Amino acid sequence: MKHLRKRSFAALIAVFLLSLAISACGGGQQQTAGGSTPPQQNEQGGGTSPSGSNGKGLIALSHKSLNYYAFVAMQEAAKRKAEELGYQFEASVADFDSAKQTNQFINFISKKPAAIISDPNDSEGLVTAIDKAEQAGIPVAIFDTPTTGGNVSFTVAFDNYKAGEMAAMEIVKRLEQKYGEAKGNVLNAYGAMSSSAWRARKEGFDAVMKKYPNINYLAMPAEGDMRKTQDVALNAIAKYKTLDAVHAPSDNPAMGLYEALKQTNQLKKVGEEGHVIFVTIDAEPIALQRIQEGWYDASINQDCVAYGELVIEMLDKYTLKGQKVPIETYKNDSYFWKEAPIKEGQTGPHMVIDPYVIDSTNVDNDAHWGNVAWNKYGLRY
Template sequence: MRSFKKILSLSLIAFLMIGIFVSCSRKTDVRKIGLVLSTLNNPFFVSMKDGAEKKANELGYKLIVLDSQNDPVKERSNIEDLIQLNVEALLINPTDSDAVIKAIEVANQSNIPVITLDRQSNGGKITTHIASDNIKGGAMAGEFVLEKFGNQNINIVEIQGIPGASATRDRGNGFHSVLDDKSNVKFISSQAADFDRQKGLSVMENIIQGNKDIQVVFAHNDEMALGAAKAIRANNIDAVVIGFDGGDDALEAIESNEMQATVAQQPNLIGELGIQIADKIYNKESVDKEIAADLKIVTK
């Protein structure tokens, strides 16, 4: 009888130990989400990362952030690495809307939901795209120009983002949709500077060498606008510089009259929304195909 009780007692202890082990295993089974950013050498995407990290912590996810350094080859490698880690969802801010397609198709084959942020993909299966309305934002910049100059003759320089990126295409299309049919508006140069501040400076310097009669510079992001503004100041040109993003550096430049306006986005909100959508997908809730984040023109 004592032997039976002893066996029963040991069995009960073993059962309890197994229960504790299983419970602890569940607690350490952290759900993972992958975030692939085109670059972290840009305050806009750092803010997007910060927003995503904050929301992931709130919802109990481990967020793995990888930097593509504006290189489509590295981007694909990052996406494949995250697929191997069995993430619940992939948040991707593409380097290029065409180059990212093959990588997204690999994620599709692994049945991992893909959410694109800020820039679209031109192919592959995307569960949700989250971005500001870039066409509307470009149009807002164009309307700002008309409000400021009216019927005066306006020579405009447009500094474009990365060729092939949806944000480049949409911001440019929105801007041109407002201004192209105006007889007093002339685009004297439209050149790419890859969303980079130093390249924005170099491109603007080259443009100035050919023509200093410039009234407006519209850059597809704040980083390029800040670079262009530096070149404008160095050459004593009185031009209105308009950026796009609403980053802290641009807001400071507006306060000091180095820039006149920016179309302000909320990159931290885009990052937060990405995690919220990933959580809804994980919980098998329905999600919208496209989600727009608010925009506004910021001036001094």
């Protein structure tokens, strides 16, 4: 993050916590990231950003939430790519309400958009709406959370299980460097099991931990909530006195781990005596900043910017020209990962972007989505 302006992340977190509290009280009110222009409100609770003319038509996003930085970046990437290619863009936000998202999705059908894209809150529940879009002749593309059915023009997702494995192996590697073997107290403050992504990340993490009997593996439920994650960490520290490593499945709840270590005077930088190994998943800007500063050891990258860009790219290049997305290896040097296979999936062409490790050796690379969202998009917490 060589271009990242030095800021007080403590202040940013305070603002972020306040925004979460406001969203919890405000129901369906849309959030916008600081530093970006708030979109106009429409009757569906999202933003509209006309390109000045009809252009190629409307691409509508039925989004699950804007309560996490990653979701804001996904929407911003889709909006920018759509407008770059000459489309109007409009978004609705369901605030993790599956019924609300289905209604918003169906409402978009009546607007006769060129296409609808979505990050489903419920992989199965949105299928009915997707079927209605197909009946209306409107193609659908999905990112982040694949559906269990429906005719989907293109899906791009992430290997959450592998990400969990990689996070665990980063911890094991550092324990071996420290002790000569993998041992010690390792806390995994895992997310809500109702989330297929967090469940898969826990399963991958668990699978690695089972291979190391000398690790005292503390898998504790924290629901992916920042405050609950902080409480879980404080309880673990109270019981075991010290922790050797900590992990949270996303960067938002990981802030709770950071605060717990700070509160108990166990927050030490990499290389300092008493440092608690700290590994997260997602690689948001705050994780990159803390890797750069030495507080975190690593984060496993999920390319949230690529999600939004790729669904628009594939719709424009293939689907909206009457062609099927080809089953081949996609290549693009603008992404750090460079290439990813497109395979025939349950619902249609399906791309899975592999996770990769960001640590002190590569954190400054401009291609990481966290650096793009922070430096290019100007998205703030």
